[in-house]
Amino acid sequence: MKYIIITFVALFAVLFKAQQETCESVSFTFSNTTWSLPSSVKEAVEKHRLKYKPPGFYYDLQQDSMEVIVDYHFETGDFDNEYQPKEILFPRVLHSYIFRFPEHPGVYDSLITTIEQTFNKKFILTKGLKVGRTLLESEKPFEYYFLTVSPCLTIGIASSPARKKKDRKVVVRFMYDLPLGRMGVIMGNYL
Amino acid sequence: MKTHILFLAFLFLTLHVLAQNENIELDPIYRVAAHDNSIKRIEIRKGEDISIDFSVNSILIKKSSGLLFLSSAPLIGQSVKTENTMLRKYTPINFSITAGLAYLNLFGNKKRRKPGINIKQFNSKGDLLNSEWLKGRNKGNSLEFIFDKNILQDGYLEIAINNPAKKAIVVRSEINSKFSGKGIVIVGDSLPHTNSEIPNEPIDGGTFGEVVIIGTTENGDFSFEADYEASLGPSGTWTVDVAPGSSGDGAPGGEPAGADPGPEEKAIVRELNKIQANKCEARYIIEHAISDPFIGPSLYINKQTVEDYLDDHNLxxxxxxxxxxxxxFKHAFFAALNYCSLGSQNAQAMADLHEICDGVNMNPGESNEQWFMDDYNNTEGFEIAHSVGCNEADILAAVWDEYEHGGLHDINGNGTYQ
Incomplete structure (x- = not known):
């Protein structure tokens, strides 16, 4: 009997520890630059010299028309003031680096090839349900190509929706420590 | 022979389980109807805080216990109901052989099966927004379920109760509903009395430092002084006297009072900062606090709705x-919601004051492109609400249509998606 109790105690201890484990910080190289997650907006802006458009758009236009955009955990009221200074959202914590490209023939496929070779893993078509406060049941299903670098870092790739005829984009998004439902929501933004 | 017995046993067991699963009907006024398989619905409205407490007992109650609470009825089998809603007798037998076998408990599963409560939320057009199985927790001899939610759009709830147990259950429910006024409520006792610190957040470049209520009377007359420090646009201290049904002069002047602000003053400051109003918007809200007390809360709720919607829908x-x-899209949708929540006059005034405050253009920079874009799309939002009405689904459909077919303007003044 006592062995059973000891076994259960050990099992619960392991499970409890597993639940408490959080993601460690990660760094990756993309477009000859090293990017780190998590990071505060302030750190990202200062390190990568990002530009700003109010109320909360931090970005930079780099070579080959590649745009870098940061996405972060925002809070209620963060965007109410449409002309706030850039420092207001500096304490927010990043969850994504977004790399946005104009869509031309071959861009999407070459990005996939490059990223798969870099991380030595494959993109996998991933289906799930979005988690959002305003979504109808019919709007929840999603499917995107995700490459899981580690349990804490996922890369998604997507292009503009079909309804968008002009100024189409391809977006590569590095997402840090986000649940699948949330990744399904944010993958559709900035396209 | 052995095979046949096993087959029949399996068949009986399967039918036995199916026969005991049954949805029941729940009236909005706390009553279970045993023999109606339709699921009951409760109308809900935007901004409402609704909580429903369910208490489930697997015992028989011979008497209904009160008007405000649920009268009782079994889920399985027949009940005999008198005119004064008293249940006299319960016979737990359905009119089928399988249920008869169930009653004999030939293939009974000793494991206790718990009832479940499912609540589906729909919007006004009948689109399913959410489906949730409530988690029950044991409390004495009963099982308690709690549904508590802030409603973000008009619609209704459908409630279904499932009873997989062998015994009949009695469900009691109590519904509490209130409007969540997360904004300025100046008159009466509904102000949140708190000693929390005054937030010091910038509002269009400025901050409300102090609001002093000079006097509040029983009939709701009040006056106050508000001190606003702006780094962009006009600063000032002004005094407003407001009586029910009237608006104050709003004239700048006076001195900021030196006394420590009370809880009411803190609440006003907190709410003004929360909705990120500029000086003129805040003054307008306060001046209309008696005649239109929900301008502030409605703006707050609408902003949340719009921001959540954009984030969820690839925008x-x-x-x-x-x-x-x-x-x-954001401006058009927000303007349309405000048109419905605040009325056309208030919505237009708030939109105008957001751009121009006391003659000062609140849009920074020399270019007016942003101002023109916002103003145009706000106007489109007003016209959409005016033409399609205030059903949120209709508004969204119309805004999407305008957005995808050039009806709204981008920063260059061109039609969106053209």
Whole structure:
């Protein structure tokens, strides 16, 4: 009997520890630059010299028309003031680096090839349900190509929706420590 | 022979389980109807805080216990109901052989099966927004379920109770509903009395430092002084006297009072900062606090709704980038919701004051492109609400249509998606 109790105690201890484990910080190289997650907006802006458009758009236009955009955990009221200074959202914590490209023939496929070779893993078509406060049941299903670098870092790739005829984009998004439902929501933004 | 017995046993067991699963009907006024398989619905409205407490017992109650609570009825089998809603007798037998076998408990599963409660939320057009199985917790001899939610759009709830147990259950429910006024409520006792610190958040470049209520009377007359420090646009201290049904003069002047602010003053400051109003918007809200007390709360709720919607529907850039094409959608949708929540006059006034405060253009920079874009899309939002009405689904459909077919303007003044 006592062995059973000891076994259960050990099992619960392991499970409890597993639940408490959080993601460690990660760094990756993309477009000859090293990017780190998590990071505060302030750190990202200062390190990568990002530009700003109010109320909360931090970005930079780099070579080959590649745009870098940061996405972060925002809070209620963060965007109410449409002309706030850039420092207001500096304490927010990043969850994504977004790399946005104009869509031309071959861009999407070459990005996939490059990223798969870099991380030595494959993109996998991933289906799930979005988690959002305003979504109808019919709007929840999603499917995107995700490459899981580690349990804490996922890369998604997507292009503009079909309804968008002009100024189409391809977006590569590095997402840090986000649940699948949330990744399904944010993958559709900035396209 | 052995095979046949096993087959029949399996068949009986399967039918036995199916026969005991049954949805029941729940009236909005706390009553279970045993023999109606339709699921009951409760109307809900935007901004409402609704909580429903369910208490489930697997015992028989011979008497209904009160008007405000649920009268009782079995889920399985027949009940005999008198005119005064008293249940006299319960016979737990359905009119089928399988249920008869169930009663004999030939293939009974000793494991206790718990009842479940499912609540589905629909919007006004009948689109399913959410489906949730409530988690029960044991409390004495009963099983308690609690549904508690802030409603973000008009619609209704459908409630179904499932009873897989062998015994009949009695469900009691109590519904509490209130409007969540997360904004300025100046008159009466409904102000949140708190000693929390005054937030010091910038509002269009400025901050409300102090609001002093000079006097409050029983009939709701009040006056106050508000001190606003702006780094962009006009600063000032002004005094407002407001009586029910009237508006104050709003004239700048006076001195900020030196006394420590009370809880009411803190609440006003907190709420003004929360909705990120500029000086003129805040003054307008306060001046109309008696005649239109929900301007502030409605703005707050609408902003939340719009921002959540954009983030969920691939329009997130509209929240962060004021010059993005998605921001056109945001302004049109927000303006349409405000038109319905505040009325056309208040919505138009708030939109105008957001751009121009005391003659000062609140849009920074020399270019007016952003102002023109916002103003145009706000106007489109007003016209959409005026033409399609205030059903949120209809508004959204119309805004999407305008957005995708050039009806809204981007930062260059061109039609969106053209």
């Amino acid at each position: 997130g850039a509209g929240n962060t980038d004021g010059g993005s094409v998605e921001n056109a």
